Amino acid sequence: MRYLDFIRKQKEYVPPADIPQKGHIDQLFETRTLTRDALRYLLESEDERTAEYLFFKARIRQKETFENKIYLRGLIEFSNFCRCDCKYCGIRKSNGNVQRYHMSREDILRCAELGHMHGFRTFVLQGGEDLSYSDDDICRIVSSIREKFPDSAVTLSIGERTKESYQKYFDAGAERYLLRHEAAAPELYRKLHPQAQTLENRIRCLYDLKSIGYQVGAGMMLHAPGQTLDDLITDFFFLQKLQPDMIGCGPFIPHKDTEYRNEEAGSVELTLRVLGILRLMFPEVLLPSTTALGTIDPMGREKGILAGANVVMPNLSPRDVRKKYMLYDNKICTEDDAVQCAGCMNQRMKAIGYRVVEDRGDAPRKVAQMCRKKSEKRIDGA
Ligand code: SF4
Numbered sequence: 001m002r003y004l005d006f007i008r009k010q011k012e013y014v015p016p017a018d019i020p021q022k023g024h025i026d027q028l029f030e031t032r033t034l035t036r037d038a039l040r041y042l043l044e045s046e047d048e049r050t051a052e053y054l055f056f057k058a059r060i061r062q063k064e065t066f067e068n069k070i071y072l073r074g075l076i077e078f079s080n081f082c083r084c085d086c087k088y089c090g091i092r093k094s095n096g097n098v099q100r101y102h103m104s105r106e107d108i109l110r111c112a113e114l115g116h117m118h119g120f121r122t123f124v125l126q127g128g129e130d131l132s133y134s135d136d137d138i139c140r141i142v143s144s145i146r147e148k149f150p151d152s153a154v155t156l157s158i159g160e161r162t163k164e165s166y167q168k169y170f171d172a173g174a175e176r177y178l179l180r181h182e183a184a185a186p187e188l189y190r191k192l193h194p195q196a197q198t199l200e201n202r203i204r205c206l207y208d209l210k211s212i213g214y215q216v217g218a219g220m221m222l223h224a225p226g227q228t229l230d231d232l233i234t235d236f237f238f239l240q241k242l243q244p245d246m247i248g249c250g251p252f253i254p255h256k257d258t259e260y261r262n263e264e265a266g267s268v269e270l271t272l273r274v275l276g277i278l279r280l281m282f283p284e285v286l287l288p289s290t291t292a293l294g295t296i297d298p299m300g301r302e303k304g305i306l307a308g309a310n311v312v313m314p315n316l317s318p319r320d321v322r323k324k325y326m327l328y329d330n331k332i333c334t335e336d337d338a339v340q341c342a343g344c345m346n347q348r349m350k351a352i353g354y355r356v357v358e359d360r361g362d363a364p365r366k367v368a369q370m371c372r373k374k375s376e377k378r379i380d381g382a
Contacts, residue, residue, distance in 0.1 A: 007351075010055060010059075011353065015056065019053045020045060021042055021047070021053075022050075024038045024042055025042070025050070025054050025280070026057075028042075028277065028281065029057045029060075029280050032283070033240065036233050039236060039277070040229050042277060043229050043232065043233075043274075043277075046269075051272065051273060051276070054277070054280075055307045057276075058275070058276040058279035058280055058308030059306065061279050061280060061283040061308070062283075062309075062310055064283065065283055065284050065364060068353060068354045068355055069310070069354070069359070070310060070312060070356045071122070071311045071359060072119065072122070072311075072313075072314065072342070072356055072361075073311060073312070073313040073314075073361075074111070074124065074314065074338070075124045075126055075313045075314065075315050076103075076108055076111045076112065076115075076125050076126065076317055077126050077127065077315070077322070077325040078103040078107075078125055078141075078317075079101065079128060079130040080098060080100055080127070080321075080324050081102060081127075081128050081132065082129050082130060082159075083128070083129045084128070084129050084194075084197055085193075085197070086197070087191075087258060087259055088192060088252065088258055088328075089255065089327055090255035090256075090327050090328055090329070091128055091325065091326065091327060092258075098326075099324050101321050101324055102130065102132060102133070103317075105140060107318065108125065108141055108145075109148065111123075111316045111317060111318065112145050112149060112152075112316070113148070114338050114339070115316045116149050116152060118342040118343075119342065119356070120152070120316065120342070121149075121151060121361070122155060123145055123153070123316070124155040124157055124313065125141065125154065125156050125157065125158065126158070127158050129159035129160065135165050135168050138165075138169055139168055139169060139172035142169060142172040142173050145173075146172075146173035152360065153175055153360045153362065154173060154174045154175065154176070155175075155176035155177065155178055155217075156174045156176070156177050157177070157178040157217075159179065160179070160197075160201055160202065161205070163208040163212070166205075166209055166212055166214070167212055170212050170214060175215060175362075176214055176215040176216075176246070177209045177214045177217065178219075178246065178248060179205055179206055179209065179218065180217070180221070180248050181202050181203065181218045181220060181238065182202075182220055182221050182224070183199075183221065183224060183227065183235065184199070184220070184231075184234045184235045184237075185231040185235070188224065188226060188227055188231045191225075192225070192226075206242060206244075210242075215245040215362065215366050216244045216246070217245065217246030217248055217286070218238075218239060218242055218244040218246075218248075219244075219249045219250075220235040220249055221249075221250065221251075221252045222251045222252060222266040222271050222274055223251055223252045223264070223267065223270060224252045224266075225252065225263045227252075236277070236278075236281065239278075239281070239282070244285065245286060245363035246286040246287070246311075246363070247282065247286075248288050249275065249290070250271070250291070250292030251265055251266025251267065251271045251293060252265060253265045253266070253292055253295060253296065253328035253329060253330070255326065255327065255328045256329055266292075266296070268297045271300075271304070273307075275287060275289070275304055275307040276307045276308050278308065279307075279309075280308075284364040285363075286310065286311050287310055287311060288304075288311040288312065289301040289302075289303075289304025289311070289312055290304070291315070291331065291332060291333065292328065292331075294332050295328070295331055301345075302348055302349075302351070302352050305349065305354055312345050312356075314333070314344075314345050315333050315336075315338070316341075319337055322334040
């Protein structure tokens with residue numbers, strides 16, 4: 001479907017009388033869950049009427065919680081060193097073709113400063129599992145950002161660590177942590193990762209993060225090599241159990257230096273259907289419309305928002321390092337600078353009837369908790 005047709009259709013959408021799978025979508029809308037079989041039917045359906053109705057219902061839930069607000073996350077890819085060897089990843093340890101870099105605390109702060117000037121109120125510090133930064137280094141980076149920009153949040157996305165390390169980062173001011181579980185089906189996880197990297201440890205990390213009090217983000221790769229629809233449904237059930245605050249889901253895209261170089265990339269259609277289902281299962285979750293989706297379709301990020309997502313993550317990394325942080329091939333926005341990225345995103349969201357807001361964009365559960373604490377303080381002080 002062409003972009004403008006897609007936008008117009010979503011804006012003017014009136015549900016037709018005959019929608020295959022309507023009962024399942026309505027049930028998901030009301031109860032936030034479905035059986036494995038019903039989810040499989042929804043994922044398998046190639047009927048446009050089903051997809052449009054799913055997105056329509058997803059937008060109702062999206063707007064109930066977030067109105068037409070879109071939250072910006074400024075991504076700072078501060079190191080492409082990684083001790084891990086995920087088989088699908090372009091910067092994995094054993095890829096000798098990568099030009100490696102680390103950014104200093106000063107460089108990271110400069111990125112945050114530029115982002116703050118352009119309305120960003122969340123900074124996502126993302127890197128491979130680079131142990132050359134000690135826990136104290138990470139804490140110093142986090143606390144410097146929090147001190148300099150007290151109205152902004154810091155999200156870490158630096159992989160699997162011990163609970164003690166996670167606690168230190170939290171105490172230094174990191175309130176959110178992204179750790180995609182990638183695949184909750186044990187066999188698929190084993191296939192995509194070397195033996196030393198286990199699903200058990202991944203899950204242990206996610207629960208440790210939750211118990212410390214982080215706003216936690218999990219998520220999976222869509223259409224990963226060897227992934228079946230049943231595997232994907234296992235991801236949905238895993239997420240229902242975990243109840244994360246954020247879910248990052250993007251299509252698999254092959255990288256030329258991996259054994260999956262000739263595999264097919266994930267499809268826009270499947271990605272959008274998954275976003276729609278996730279919005280109905282988790283009405284309050286923070287759901288990015290990912291750069292990977294924008295890579296497989298020039299209007300992918302807009303389509304993702306219209307399917308239920310409510311977050312975009314423009315890149316704040318300096319231009320000279322962007323091409324070195326290639327998790328997959330043909331990643332977009334590696335030539336633009338941070339200012340261009342922010343401006344472009346504002347325009348894109350405006351064009352589809354949404355507005356980018358200057359806001360930390362905390363998880364609604366966290367916002368409610370903060371409000372409760374404030375009013376308790378007021379009562380204590382009265
Ligand atoms: S996916 Fe993450 S943990 Fe795995 S190799 Fe790539 S950067 Fe490292």
